[in-house]
Amino acid sequence: MSAPAVGAASAATIPEAPRSLWSDALATLRHNRAAMTAAIILGLLVLLVVFGPLLSDFRYDKPNWDEIAAPPLTQGHLFGTDSLGRDLYTRTLMGGRMSLLVGLVSTLVSLIIGIAWGATAGFLGGRVDRVMMRIVDLLYALPFMFLVILLMVLFGRNILLIFVAIGAINWLDMARIVRGQTLGLKQREFIEAARVSGVKPGRIIAKHIVPNLLGVVVIYVTLTIPQVILVESFLSFLGLGVQEPMTSWGVMVSDGALEMETAPWMLLFPALFLAITLFCFNYLGDGLRDALDPRDRSGR
């Protein structure tokens, strides 16, 4: 490429407004068909689980002893009923509310705390790093179940506690990953360039470190969301999480697995919803990672 003649374009006539990583990323994401499809499906799914139960003819918690384990499309039950005769369609949507909420809120909590904690520890280094990471180690050492039971005993049974407990565990992994990445990034010359330019540490973390971490973070988030949804079902199975008649996809899948031979739809529908959701998060995550890395964009 040849350098342009100096003064070829004057400073006054600039056709394009300045762009940023985020606006460019959004534009790239729009062109990613798989990611956009995933995003639309997820959007529809959210609308469905929020408004679907309100419009349903059946209540999610009302047993009907005449129609126990009815197959799909009988008596107006779109997905059939469960072993207590409750409408499976309504229950699947109600379960979706809980699972999506747990998945998103817990992940978001762990994301925010983990990135802030890990990037700060990694960037500042030295004694601060050592103290901050020892706190992480300490929390790691606490048995997860013990923590949950302790919270239950102290505050009583509350769905919010599940968010707190899961978030409290998950951010530790995130913090470790982010710190490791930050240690590598810190050595890079563009960070030194920012220091020479007099940029303060807080701004270096926010403007240089975090955007360069996003690739790894997005991958990790797409792994965390399914994990969190499954942890929730495990807690519920032990009687520490969601309680009957309220439900979640995890609970429905584990209940459905018991009836697999006699009433396969009880497993099929919640599992299908769960699978679709996880697929969508994965595709969206991949798309986001590519969009956030300018080097991956094809075409200029």
Added chain:
Amino acid sequence: MSPELLEVKNLNVSFATRDGPVHAVKDLSFQLKPGEVLGIVGESGSGKTQAAMAVLGLMADNGRVSGSIRFEGTELVGMRDTHLREIRGDRIAMVFQDPMTSLNPYLTIGDQMGLVLKEHRGLRGAAAREECTRLLDAVHITDPASRLRMYPHELSGGMRQRVMIATALLCRPALLIADEPTTALDVTVQAQILALMSELRANFGTAILLITHDLGVAAGTCDRLLVMKNGECQEQGPVEEVFHQPKTAYAKKLLAAVPRLDAEATRPPPPVAEPVVRVNNLKVHYRIPQPGLFAPDRTLRALDGVSLELRPGETLGVVGESGSGKSTLARAVLRLVRPTAGRVCLLGRELAQLPEQDLRPSRRDMQLVFQDPLAALDPRMTVGQIIAEPLEVFEPSLASGDVTARVAEAMVQVGLDPEWRNRYPHQFSGGQCQRVGIARALILKPKLLVCDEAVSALDVTVQAQIVSLLLELQAQLKLALIFISHDLAVVRRLSHRVLVMYLGKVMELADADELYRAPKHPYTKALMAAVPIPDPRLERERVKALATGEVPSPLADIRGCVFRSRCPVAFGRCGEEEPGLLTRDKSGVACWLA
């Protein structure tokens, strides 16, 4: 059988990529006689390495080779890999650029060399050891028998390259392919390795295919030269013909761009003015903890007592080999590391021991340009954002329209089109990235600009452009410039005065003209002698007083003069007393004989 050892005809190398095939080598033909040295020169991306890889049959999976490569009468293109492997390493051997990455860190030197002997010559045990010892001796490694038991990391860079060459010669190959064999080495070591290669060619009769970007290296070593650009051969002929009567425009342009040590480049002295920066006896020492409970820490003297002064519009060149403390000097002056002792006075403000927050206001007056142009730019920011960042830090009240205008102004100033500001760094070439780096450094109109090897990673033609840009900007902005480089020829074009460093100390400080005309310190002389001159006639006639050995560890406690161990003229007093820098009129030499 033809008299040619290697005959390459219409060689094409292409790679299948997502964006269609990329043609790395196009229709290349050349011959090589036994014992001849052919140099392939070209800038990065010219396909010179791919051509050599094709000869060795080492292609990436998506690579396709067509044409004909005849070696000792055998056609290599399309040959089965098992047959190729017998030729590779046995009849054709290769030496790579980086001796550290091409040696296995988990094997001793003896084991690695032994593998080759076992594979190709069936030698093992004592016979193999004896053969290895003989070859290490041939490449002038002292105490070869004990080196066989060492691991690669225990050897210095030059020593590792010697081991690589010895390994390559184990089977007495007819052809040695050397891909940038000296690029990763210091000039004094480079000169030693080049001398060694010429000697081995005479002793073993090996033909050498030397791939290099450095025309100086090619001038002194090669018989014939092949100039490549964009995968095509531009010109081919005896080395003197190519250098003295280049036929093609590209060859002429390439030769003109090469900075020369013997060029006349007198720069008028800058006007007398109050110095921008004053550095006094600056020291940076690191404490290196030693293994063992009670072992005392050792001190690494990265920078040990450097003083300098710089006026507006003046350039100070800083030269020295790796480990000489050049970069540490840059970082200490800019306060990226806190000096252990000494003073740094910028525009009358003492910076050396200020805490970071108090220092920040001074940052706008001093800026840095980095060696690796791409690595110094945040990959996730547009170049507009990158250039604007210092402005946003120091003038946060500036309206966004004004920021945009200032960025555009800075981009025009360094020869970039302001319309490119929404692009990302990876979309630019190395030279353009360096322009972005310079624009960022200059947007606040600093008084002091430090260039740390700012043109070392660039091709010669681009290097010449960036150097011209720096000269132009310096004249416009009255910049005080500290220009750090290992390349003495580049430093010459830019500098008013030159500081020669060795092991963290100043060896010589002098006006550029004087230093290049009559170097006083033995180290400066050795450095000058080691720089190859891109002129085959001159280069062959030069009598070189090469420094022996390599830079000692900076951890070593050296009594007396630090250069003593490599100095050809050292005498008794050098080992007892350290010669101070005798300064007369802002120039000085740290040597008892000066």
